[in-house]
Amino acid sequence: xxxxxxxxxxxxxxxxxxDMTQLLxxxxxVALEEDKRTGDIILWTDTAASLRRLAWGVGISATSGLLxxxxxxxxxxxxxxxxxxxxxxxxxxxxxxxxxxxVMCGLGxxxxxxxxxxxxxPVIIRDMQGRVQDLPHEQLIKAQSLGASSWQIAVRxxxxxxxxxxxxxLRLSLGAAWLFLISAEAIAAEDGLGYRIFLxxxxxxxxxxxxxxxxxxxxxxxxxxxxxxxxxxAFPWLRSTDDAGDAP
Amino acid sequence: xxFISIKHLWKEYGNRVVLxxxxxxxxxxxxxxxxxxxxxxxxTFFKMLLGEEKxxxxxxxxxxxxxxxxxxxxxxxxxxxxxxxxHLTAIQNVVLGLEFRDAKWTTRLLGRKKNAAMEQAQTMLxxxxxxxxxxxxxxxxxxxxxxxxxxxxxxxxxxxILLLDEPFGALDPGIKADMHALLISLWQEKQxxxxxxxxxxxxxxxxxxxxxxxxxxRNDPHEPDAYGAKIAYDIPLKQRRKWNPA
Numbered sequence: 001x002x003x004x005x006x007x008x009x010x011x012x013x014x015x016x017x018x019d020m021t022q023l024l025x026x027x028x029x030v031a032l033e034e035d036k037r038t039g040d041i042i043l044w045t046d047t048a049a050s051l052r053r054l055a056w057g058v059g060i061s062a063t064s065g066l067l068x069x070x071x072x073x074x075x076x077x078x079x080x081x082x083x084x085x086x087x088x089x090x091x092x093x094x095x096x097x098x099x100x101x102x103v104m105c106g107l108g109x110x111x112x113x114x115x116x117x118x119x120x121x122p123v124i125i126r127d128m129q130g131r132v133q134d135l136p137h138e139q140l141i142k143a144q145s146l147g148a149s150s151w152q153i154a155v156r157x158x159x160x161x162x163x164x165x166x167x168x169x170l171r172l173s174l175g176a177a178w179l180f181l182i183s184a185e186a187i188a189a190e191d192g193l194g195y196r197i198f199l200x201x202x203x204x205x206x207x208x209x210x211x212x213x214x215x216x217x218x219x220x221x222x223x224x225x226x227x228x229x230x231x232x233x234a235f236p237w238l239r240s241t242d243d244a245g246d247a248p
Numbered sequence: 249x250x251f252i253s254i255k256h257l258w259k260e261y262g263n264r265v266v267l268x269x270x271x272x273x274x275x276x277x278x279x280x281x282x283x284x285x286x287x288x289x290x291x292t293f294f295k296m297l298l299g300e301e302k303x304x305x306x307x308x309x310x311x312x313x314x315x316x317x318x319x320x321x322x323x324x325x326x327x328x329x330x331x332x333x334x335h336l337t338a339i340q341n342v343v344l345g346l347e348f349r350d351a352k353w354t355t356r357l358l359g360r361k362k363n364a365a366m367e368q369a370q371t372m373l374x375x376x377x378x379x380x381x382x383x384x385x386x387x388x389x390x391x392x393x394x395x396x397x398x399x400x401x402x403x404x405x406x407x408x409i410l411l412l413d414e415p416f417g418a419l420d421p422g423i424k425a426d427m428h429a430l431l432i433s434l435w436q437e438k439q440x441x442x443x444x445x446x447x448x449x450x451x452x453x454x455x456x457x458x459x460x461x462x463x464x465x466r467n468d469p470h471e472p473d474a475y476g477a478k479i480a481y482d483i484p485l486k487q488r489r490k491w492n493p494a
Binding site: 136138139141142143144145146147148149151152155156157160161235236237239 | 298300318319320321323324325327329330331333334335336337344345347348349352353355385386387401402404405407411
């Protein structure tokens with residue numbers, strides 16, 4: 001703030017460290033006024049585009065994490081054939097194959113979603129697999145002695161007990177998901193929060209970039225909060241258990 | 249033909265002999281207590297009864313047929329810990345066995361069937377003294393209550409054999425005595441056979457109709473793994489409590 005004041009004392013139109021009026025003006029321009037060219041309000045279209053990509057990426061990652069995590073965790077045969085490729089996949093830096101994705105999937109939505117999935121799904125799969133393997137062996141024997149099939153064990157015993165962990169894993173990978181989203185948008189997109197930031201960088205438009213960063217932070221914080229609230233609300237049986245571990 | 253018949257049973261892991269040449273006949277309705285020092289194969293024997301481990305040599309027959317290869321609903325089990333599912337309430341834990349039986353693919357019962365199952369489960373919970381705690385989660389129940397719940401859960405499918413692995417090992421003496429009384433009355437009422445592994449010899453004597461003591465009879469100090477455990481003593485105990493199978 002004081003640096004901003006110092007700079008503005010020398011140059012009233014300094015753009016690098018905007019003062020309050022410039023910031024408010026910037027916010028007003030992107031959040032409340034319609035864009036002259038398209039008639040949309042930029043902040044909302046950007047937010048909607050980014051959140052849609054994020055939701056697809058995180059949703060696909062969560063589903064595949066659950067599916068493959070439970071399969072590899074429960075069935076040794078599946079694990080021995082599936083875990084090594086997942087382990088190798090998780091070692092590839094996703095950003096390094098972004099160009100390949102652009103070539104293979106085009107510059108549209110798919111490549112951005114795939115980037116997020118490649119970035120976070122392997123970690124979630126491995127986390128889920130670990131959690132399934134951590135379940136006490138006695139529980140599986142017990143379920144079998146109640147006449148359960150593998151399907152019934154997966155649905156009634158394993159799935160409900162790894163869901164809390166899935167929410168935890170999602171919370172932890174949201175940061176990475178944002179990182180991949182913004183990177184992909186920065187490189188090739190027509191809208192999105194990351195796209196806007198990197199577009200405006202060319203004009204040194206700090207009066208919009210700073211509010212955008214704050215807005216992204218707020219969104220990420222809200223997601224984290226709501227996942228935590230969901231965790232508490234959905235799993236009352238986790239409260240103060242010592243056996244189940246993993247209290248939030 | 250006897251109910252359970254075990255002939256020349258061996259269990260080896262590589263060169264290590266765990267159980268050697270065990271032969272046994274067990275009548276239906278027997279309450280068999282299994283005691284022995286740790287590492288003398290009673291847990292291995294228990295796992296074979298459960299169907300988790302297979303014998304290396306010899307035969308195990310149930311009703312004259314080959315022993316089932318996997319745990320199933322004919323043999324209920326209660327472990328010392330982790331016997332109940334932490335994510336289900338007491339009554340859900342008990343209903344689960346019925347849902348496994350009647351809802352093969354949906355895995356959940358609905359409507360009238362569900363109500364009937366819930367009623368049956370509630371009766372079972374009342375039988376073990378948990379009638380008022382049916383909607384609590386296991387972590388809200390004491391250790392003794394959790395084991396009561398585990399018993400109710402195992403018995404809902406009416407197994408003909410109940411396998412107990414140190415079921416009361418973690419409980420206070422007073423609660424243990426209550427649990428003994430409960431187990432005996434359930435055993436008499438529902439007429440199943442019991443195998444109970446315990447390291448409390450008194451408990452073994454007090455509850456069983458037959459006591460098996462596992463021990464390594466032969467021992468080679470130069471090669472401690474060369475000989476496995478056998479049944480050192482097979483003691484028939486008081487018969488008066490035994491129910492008469494039809």
